[in-house]
Amino acid sequence: MNKIYKKLAIVGEVGAGKTQLINTISEISPFATEARSSVDIGKEFTTVGIDYGRLSLDEDTALGLYGLPGQRRFSLLWETVRQGLWGLLILVKYGDGLNLEDLEHILRFYQPHSNGLPVVVGISHTEDATGDELEVLVDYIEFTLAAHNLVAPILPVDPRDVESSIMLLELFHSLDSAGDIFQQPEFVEVGVADAS
Amino acid sequence: MQEDIIFQILEGHQDTIGEAIYKARRDYQIETLTIIANYRCEKPVFSGWNMRYIRPGGHTTPAHLERIKTELEPHLKTDQPAATALFHTIFTPSPAIVTAPAETLPAATREVTADAVDTGTDTERLHTHLLSIRAWPKASQVKLSSQVMKACALMSKGKISYQELFRHCLWRSEAELTEFLSQLNHIGVLVFAPMEAAASSSEATETEPVQTSSGDRFGALMRKFLTNTRLRVS
Numbered sequence: 481m482n483k484i485y486k487k488l489a490i491v492g493e494v495g496a497g498k499t500q501l502i503n504t505i506s507e508i509s510p511f512a513t514e515a516r517s518s519v520d521i522g523k524e525f526t527t528v529g530i531d532y533g534r535l536s537l538d539e540d541t542a543l544g545l546y547g548l549p550g551q552r553r554f555s556l557l558w559e560t561v562r563q564g565l566w567g568l569l570i571l572v573k574y575g576d577g578l579n580l581e582d583l584e585h586i587l588r589f590y591q592p593h594s595n596g597l598p599v600v601v602g603i604s605h606t607e608d609a610t611g612d613e614l615e616v617l618v619d620y621i622e623f624t625l626a627a628h629n630l631v632a633p634i635l636p637v638d639p640r641d642v643e644s645s646i647m648l649l650e651l652f653h654s655l656d657s658a659g660d661i662f663q664q665p666e667f668v669e670v671g672v673a674d675a676s
Numbered sequence: 677m678q679e680d681i682i683f684q685i686l687e688g689h690q691d692t693i694g695e696a697i698y699k700a701r702r703d704y705q706i707e708t709l710t711i712i713a714n715y716r717c718e719k720p721v722f723s724g725w726n727m728r729y730i731r732p733g734g735h736t737t738p739a740h741l742e743r744i745k746t747e748l749e750p751h752l753k754t755d756q757p758a759a760t761a762l763f764h765t766i767f768t769p770s771p772a773i774v775t776a777p778a779e780t781l782p783a784a785t786r787e788v789t790a791d792a793v794d795t796g797t798d799t800e801r802l803h804t805h806l807l808s809i810r811a812w813p814k815a816s817q818v819k820l821s822s823q824v825m826k827a828c829a830l831m832s833k834g835k836i837s838y839q840e841l842f843r844h845c846l847w848r849s850e851a852e853l854t855e856f857l858s859q860l861n862h863i864g865v866l867v868f869a870p871m872e873a874a875a876s877s878s879e880a881t882e883t884e885p886v887q888t889s890s891g892d893r894f895g896a897l898m899r900k901f902l903t904n905t906r907l908r909v910s
């Protein structure tokens with residue numbers, strides 16, 4: 481049987497929880513012993529900070545988890561995780577103020593809309609956030625995405641929590657499946673509805 | 677209205693509003709900022725209204741207050757006690773507020789109110805239109821069950837009929853789907869599009885077997901993994 485290997489890019493600023501999320505997901509991998517092995521991403525990258533883990537679904541099928549720093553100066557690293565993407569997770573750390581420029585660059589780099597790439601935005605470190613503060617941040621991210629023709633889930637996540645991490649995978653799975661369904665000719669794709 | 681409380685209604689494009697609020701949050705002159713309602717509307721609800729200073733004992737116009745109250749009440753953030761409490765602080769007329777002759781409201785606002793109330797036919801519209809969403813519902817508005825995730829994923833990618841949604845998302849009942857869609861409509865993210873030519877082709881698929889992505893191995897294995905793990909975790 482052919483091996484299937486897909487990638488999840490997890491992009492986020494310092495301390496957003498990339499490493500934590502990769503660990504949480506790798507640990508629940510049904511083939512846990514294999515986690516963090518086999519795929520050679522090159523030593524030079526690990527030293528400058530690509531995190532790597534994997535979720536093995538069976539002997540021949542795995543999802544590679546790549547933690548990538550969110551700042552634009554690391555876009556060379558983003559480049560290495562561009563092919564075979566299953567999804568793009570943008571992790572935003574609550575409370576640090578959103579770096580909109582970084583978000584812009586990430587979106588411009590990956591072009592999720594034209595590439596049909598599922599995107600989820602997770603907001604971490606939200607335990608102490610009040611509901612409306614969080615809502616404003618969500619709104620703000622929402623219209624940034626809208627400028628890139630994206631309608632994507634934006635939700636609080638806790639990368640330390642298994643259930644929350646699974647929820648992220650499930651969202652990507654739903655988006656991925658929806659993409660397949662819409663490849664049937666009778667469906668019409670939409671961009672973001674014009675608010676005006 | 678109350679000492680030190682400024683109440684503001686902002687209408688406009690979500691990006692303009694988002695930006696204004698983003699800035700206000702960082703304004704050192706504002707101690708706390710509470711959003712008591714946040715929702716979408718098709719037309720301006722308060723167009724023709726200007727800045728107005730209403731103070732206890734002054735020549736207030738309860739009609740205006742009533743009007744704002746009626747408009748906002750259904751949209752209150754009920755999950756946030758602080759927001760609800762603040763709303764009632766502002767809108768419970770205190771004896772100090774002197775009742776003045778009610779001014780008539782601008783005609784435009786009355787029209788919009790009539791529109792807003794006109795939701796009775798929405799269930800019908802669900803069946804006669806293709807559906808999509810302009811934004812995902814927030815986690816605080818709708819619980820992300822796997823049906824909800826699937827449905828939103830589909831509606832964020834394209835326009836889809838009610839029947840297709842029901843087929844692809846494994847809803848337990850039509851009532852559940854209808855309720856979910858009404859909820860989306862209520863929070864203002866649901867978009868209706870006329871069926872047009874797409875109607876005939878979606879009828880044609882009715883007889884074909886349901887094609888889900890589980891056709892591909894990765895999707896199927898992921899599905900299995902998620903199901904097993906969820907059982908294990910919860």
Ligand SMILES: Nc1nc2c(ncn2[C@@H]2O[C@H](COP(=O)(O)OP(=O)(O)OP(=O)(O)O)[C@@H](O)[C@H]2O)c(=O)[nH]1
Pocket residue numbers: 492493494495496497498499500501547549604605606607637638639640
């Ligand atoms: N309280 C709280 N802690 C979190 C959350 N997410 C991550 N953390 C913790 O924050 C710390 C930093 O998380 P990391 O996963 O190392 O962050 P990172 O994105 O890998 O950061 P860099 O590698 O520095 O870019 C860890 O101790 C995490 O356990 C969260 O939602 N809430």
Ligand SMILES: [Mg+2]
Pocket residue numbers: 498499500531547
């Ligand atoms: Mg890290």
